[in-house]
Amino acid sequence: MTKVAQIALGSAGMRVSALGLGCMGMSAFYGPPKPDGEMIELVHKAVELGVTMLDTSDVYGDHTNEILLGKALKGIREKVQIATKFGFQWGKPGVRGDPEYVRSACEASLKSLDVDYIDLYYQHRVDNKVPIEVTMGALKELVEEGKIKYVGLxxxxxxxxxxxxxxxxxxxVQLEYSLWCRDAEKEIIPTCQELGIGIVAYSPLGNGFFSGLKVNELAEGDARATRIAKLADGNYEKNKVFFERLCEMGAEKKCTSGQLALAWVRHKGVVAIPGTTKLKNLEENIDSLRVQLSPEAVQEIETAVPHEQFQGERPSQINISPPLDTWTGRRQD
Incomplete structure (x- = not known):
């Protein structure tokens, strides 16, 4: 099994594993929460294999994912980098980035995670009612107090x-980035590269599409069946041709379609944080690190899987506040 190496994330001094682990699906949005014991074992196995960047948020469940992660990290906290987020409020519409909320959200996450500091603290979405300079001022204070080490957006x-x-x-900067979602290449990724800011990709497998997701087998309550346009309204069947092409290319390189999709993200200079709740998938994702791609191979993949030809639009994620009931099927008031 490939051992995950540590790399620099941006130019601010933070080092993380070359592949991270997204923890959201363990607790929220992708069907019922998974058993704590099984998920704790999964986190332990990930760390054993060298994965140290663990991604969560206070709104992945009502702090429930943070609480789970806190339990999993007892005794191994110093081996990992915890990334969590603030901004959305469970059961309430809108985003908050005012200093009072930034501080209270940080304190709540520290308590849920049961840690003294957070390695990387993201603003989950920008609050367009509060100048971002004001929000960053509050985050800077938390860095100075030692409650967080690094700041993200x-x-x-x-x-x-x-x-x-x-x-x-x-x-x-964390953003959605995969073979079917590349809009960040226009402005955001070049801006980050210019400023020396690291880029972290969530949903690098297209919400599981590139690793063989079958929509008709999703668990009840899994939001992907209705919220991801590329998987809904007949688009899934239309888009499968691109998955099949990726499978063929993977077979030529003796890897799976998912491994090839993750290798493509890595060769773009982006740190992927694929989520999973299964040990087999975790090991497969980690083993993607052995897949090496030449510039020509990267171009061949992009030609075979042209992002602009996928059916199903992605709504803008900038300055939005999707109500949580669109993910959970119910509002938590």
Whole structure:
């Protein structure tokens, strides 16, 4: 089994595993929460194999994913980098980035995770009612107090990234990035590269599509069946031709379609954080690190899987506040 190496994330001094682990699906949005014991074992196995960047949020469940991760990290906290987020409020519409909320959200996450500091603290979405300079000022104070080490933004515009970075170094920007979602290449990724900001990709496997997701086998309550347009309304069947092409290319390189999709993301200079709840998938994802691609191979993949030809639009993620009931099927008031 491939051992995951440590790499620099941006230029602010943070080092993380070359592949991270997204923890959201363990607790929320992808069907019923999974058993704590099984998920704790999965996290332990990931760390054993060298995965140290663990991604969560206070809104992946009502702090429930953070609580799970806190349990899993007892005794091994110093071996990992915890990334969590603030901004959305469980059961409430809108995003908050005012200083009072930033501080209270951080304190709540520290308590849920049962840790003294957070390695990477993201603003989950920018609050367009509060100047980002004000939000960053509050985050800078938390860095100075030792409650967080590094600051990140999630799905921020290029302009907001520049404004935020002028107040305090932004270590990483998290965004959706995969073979079927490449809109960030226009402005956001070049801006991050110019400023020395690391890029972290969520949903690098296209919400599981590139690793063989079968929509008709999704668990009850799994939001992907209705919220991801490329998987809904007949688009899934239309888009399968691209998955099949990736499978053929993977077979030529003696890897799976998912491994090839993750290798493509890595060769773009982006740190992927694929989520999983299964040990087999974790090991397969980690083994993608052995897949080496030449520039010509990267281009061949992009030609075979042209992102602009996928059926199903992705709504803009900049300055939005999707109500949580669209993910859970119910509102938690």
């Amino acid at each position: 999630s799905e921020a515009s290029a302009a907001d990234i520049r404004r935020a970075h002028a107040v305090h170094p932004v270590t990483a």
